[in-house]
Amino acid sequence: MKKLVYILSFLLVSSLAFAQPATQMIKVMVAPDHEDWTYKIGEKVTFSVTVLKWGNPLKNTKITYQIGPERFETKKDSAVLKDGVIKLDGGTMTTSGFLRCTVIAKVDGKEYRNLATAAFEPEKIQPAVEMPSDFNEFWNKAKANLAKVPMDAKMTLLPERCTETVNVYHLNLQNYKEGGTTRLYGILCVPKKEGKYPALLRVPGAGVRPYAGDVRTAEKGVITLEIGIHGVPVTMDLGVYTDLGAAALSGYWAYNLDNRDQYYYKKVFMGCVRANDFLVSLPQFDGTNLAVAGGSQGGALSIITAALDSRVKWAAPTYPAMSDMVGYLKGRAGGWPHIFDKNNPHHNTEAKIKTAAYYDVVNFAKNLKVPCIYSMGFNDETCPPTSMWAAYNSISSPKELKLYQETGHWTFPEENEVIQNWLLDKLIKK
Incomplete structure (x- = not known):
């Protein structure tokens, strides 16, 4: 029994950094309109948002959302999903990088959050840091x-x-x-x-x-x-x-x-x-x-x-x-x-x-x-x-x-x- 307790407790601690998020009753689904989530610089992206309850779209759900470069979200707005689904114009990027759409749905006083991130020619991203000469x-x-x-x-x-x-x-x-x-x-x-x-x-x-x-x-x-x-x-x-x-x-x-x-x-x-x-x-x-x-x-x-x-x-x-x-x-x-x-x-x-x-x-x-x-x-x-x-x-x-x-x-x-x-x-x- 002592050995079992050790194993279970340590497995719990060591798995935290790699665990998937817990499943919730309300699911906010966000996705770019390219299957691989990847775009050419200057190409427009559309984010689809679906709010689900028991696997079905939840009608008349209010959402707030932000769209912009990751950690620099700039466009903020809200919308009501009459049929539980909406498409958002994400715009584009003029340089290589990642454009993120973060969505929060409020249902019965509780907030549910999810996001999706579109990549724009990430293979062209060059580091900002420089290597010291020594x-x-x-x-x-x-x-x-x-x-x-x-x-x-x-x-x-x-x-x-x-x-x-x-x-x-x-x-x-x-x-x-x-x-x-x-x-x-x-x-x-x-x-x-x-x-x-x-x-x-x-x-x-x-x-x-x-x-x-x-x-x-x-x-x-x-x-x-x-x-x-x-x-x-x-x-x-x-x-x-x-x-x-x-x-x-x-x-x-x-x-x-x-x-x-x-x-x-x-x-x-x-x-x-x-x-x-x-x-x-x-x-x-x-x-x-x-x-x-x-x-x-x-x-x-x-x-x-x-x-x-x-x-x-x-x-x-x-x-x-x-x-x-x-x-x-x-x-x-x-x-x-x-x-x-x-x-x-x-x-x-x-x-x-x-x-x-x-x-x-x-x-x-x-x-x-x-x-x-x-x-x-x-x-x-x-x-x-x-x-x-x-x-x-x-x-x-x-x-x-x-x-x-x-x-x-x-x-x-x-x-x-x-x-x-x-x-x-x-x-x-x-």
Whole structure:
């Protein structure tokens, strides 16, 4: 029973970032009039809106709507859907990007919301961020400093999480930070059967939480390591992480943003490399096959880790955050954590803009040399598609793009299956 409680609670926490929105009684359906939601620059888009109850159009429903570039919606209006259906003139775009229609229907005093986003030649989107002249030098120096820090690995078996075929450990490593050391924690899953195995590093989405580890993939014959980034154990009670997220780690993504050497994410990026140091040191590792995968912040870390560490052979980023973050300063949507949007004028300083360029996914994407599978949707309000395309268009290595236009900051089960099968196909040679 104790083991079952552990599994259920951790699966719940770890699935939140990828879960589909809950189904509601009233459904607001919004869609552009092109099947693939994609248009030529200057081509007009029409958005169809349908409000459903029990699967049928709900008559005389009042809606309010906004239409405009993502995160810059400009046209605001309202309408009554006499027959539960309406078509809205969305206009067009004169540059590559994304045009979004957001609709709110009010039924019996409750609001129901949905949106759809039309793409205008997104393959032409170019990043706003520029690569610093000493970008590679900066990160090579950071890796050299990390290499001087002993790994000091500590593995604690978690019997309640082990299965018949997999041993599960709480892993504790020493990591580098400017002016000292910190610790890196994660959940390591190793096949019990004697042999040599490929390895997969799973990097986390934003937030502060415990982790369950990727036991399922380990049962298929892959060593897996799921890490946290905050230098705290990842097996504590959920309430501990809630408190940390509300206090000491609140807004961690902006800590020391005015100093490229002390910015919070420097130890995070080095922690991902340190995690790989450990994986390749394992006697069970096959010596060759190493991949990295994650979504949102983890999507960013997937690209960054693969670009920083030549030992990585494949990357699977899903809706990557931290992409083209200064887009807002050029009048378009930038990537999470939206440091430079209109709500954060205090971040718009020369020092912070300069630091952000060293940590922007776009600049790592330019250095990516390994194959990747890149997955995203058009309706993502957390990681705007403009920012994600700026990173995708910067990748010159072999890449596969999997579009799920309707998705926001979540994934379909079918999407997860495609990504998982791609990883297994690369890691486990048939």
